[in-house]
Amino acid sequence: MVKIGIPSALFYYVYYPKWESFFQALDIEVIPSGKTTKQLLDNGVREALADACLPVKVFFGHAISLRDKVDYLFVPRIVSTNKKTVYCPKFLGMPDMIRHGLPDMPPLIDVRVDVRTQKFAIWRAYEFLGNFLGVKKGKVISAFRSANQVHRRYKELMVAGHHPLSAMAALKGNVNLSSPRHTGQLTFALLGYPYNLYDPFISIQLIDKLQKMGINVLTPENVSAKTLQEKPPVLQKGLFWTFSEQVMQAARHFFSSGKIDGAIHLTAFGCGPDSLLNNFIEREATKYPHIPLMTLTMDEHGGEAGITTRLEAFIDMVQRKKRGVRNAQ
Numbered sequence: 457m458v459k460i461g462i463p464s465a466l467f468y469y470v471y472y473p474k475w476e477s478f479f480q481a482l483d484i485e486v487i488p489s490g491k492t493t494k495q496l497l498d499n500g501v502r503e504a505l506a507d508a509c510l511p512v513k514v515f516f517g518h519a520i521s522l523r524d525k526v527d528y529l530f531v532p533r534i535v536s537t538n539k540k541t542v543y544c545p546k547f548l549g550m551p552d553m554i555r556h557g558l559p560d561m562p563p564l565i566d567v568r569v570d571v572r573t574q575k576f577a578i579w580r581a582y583e584f585l586g587n588f589l590g591v592k593k594g595k596v597i598s599a600f601r602s603a604n605q606v607h608r609r610y611k612e613l614m615v616a617g618h619h620p621l622s623a624m625a626a627l628k629g630n631v632n633l634s635s636p637r638h639t640g641q642l643t644f645a646l647l648g649y650p651y652n653l654y655d656p657f658i659s660i661q662l663i664d665k666l667q668k669m670g671i672n673v674l675t676p677e678n679v680s681a682k683t684l685q686e687k688p689p690v691l692q693k694g695l696f697w698t699f700s701e702q703v704m705q706a707a708r709h710f711f712s713s714g715k716i717d718g719a720i721h722l723t724a725f726g727c728g729p730d731s732l733l734n735n736f737i738e739r740e741a742t743k744y745p746h747i748p749l750m751t752l753t754m755d756e757h758g759g760e761a762g763i764t765t766r767l768e769a770f771i772d773m774v775q776r777k778k779r780g781v782r783n784a785q
């Protein structure tokens with residue numbers, strides 16, 4: 457059986473269930489690279505360009521870890537899926553960076569998706585994959601349809617309150633499908649790109665830490681696409697990068713929802729788009745002085761103790777602010 461490796465980084469948190477469903481329906485074995493570890497990151501840091509952002513270094517580490525385990529490595533070049541925004545250039549250049557930056561890699565499956573320049577671009581990409589793998593068209597169509605259903609269900613689970621890893625487990629029947637209950641006394645919006653928020657190694661298990669400290673955590677993936685589009689974009693044209701635009705719209709939704717007591721923006725060291733995004737989030741936050749905002753920047757050096765101390769101080773500040781607002785009423 458042909459084996460295709462999918463690095464558990466970047467688009468993994470958005471598309472893995474869909475890709476896995478599609479390839480499995482074509483009788484292909486799918487091998488994800490699994491959890492990020494210190495060793496895996498060190499390998500990525502050694503091979504990636506020095507000025508690459510942390511998630512790109514992590515992606516390199518995941519790709520390297522699949523090197524001797526698979527027949528092909530799946531690294532699609534997803535440019536635009538909505539005609540308005542494009543993905544960060546690091547995503548677009550990833551197949552080239554892997555192909556030319558890492559020796560002895562298995563052949564890459566690099567399919568381009570750009571709905572701005574091609575009609576039915578998403579279907580065309582899956583059709584290309586089917587052809588590439590020598591599968592009959594009827595089987596590809598049916599695999600595409602069921603993969604889309606899986607993707608819809610995955611997104612519904614996240615809008616219902618799951619985060620990607622629990623939604624993936626729920627799809628496989630490993631955890632309760634019902635929405636997680638929010639029982640903490642404070643609710644925070646955790647803002648950032650999915651590959652940073654949900655990679656427990658990059659985020660130093662931030663979601664878990666906050667939940668253990670009694671905080672309900674809401675993330676951009678918990679907001680439906682419809683709700684994200686309700687407010688006009690912050691700039692007339694919107695932010696240029698797809699994930700940045702999503703996070704900005706989610707931030708505006710959370711701040712105006714009356715449901716959060718604080719917000720944390722998690723950024724990655726070396727991220728160009730985040731320098732702009734963080735500025736816009738800070739400006740938005742100034743309209744809501746009763747909701748504190750903290751920015752946490754993650755880099756490859758970890759530093760768990762420092763993060764925990766900052767979280768404790770932030771939670772303490774949010775609690776004092778909340779008490780102050782209550783006393784003033």
Ligand code: SF4
Nearest residue numbers: 509544546727728729
């Ligand atoms: S958006 Fe930032 S963190 Fe994400 S890949 Fe681009 S530069 Fe890296």
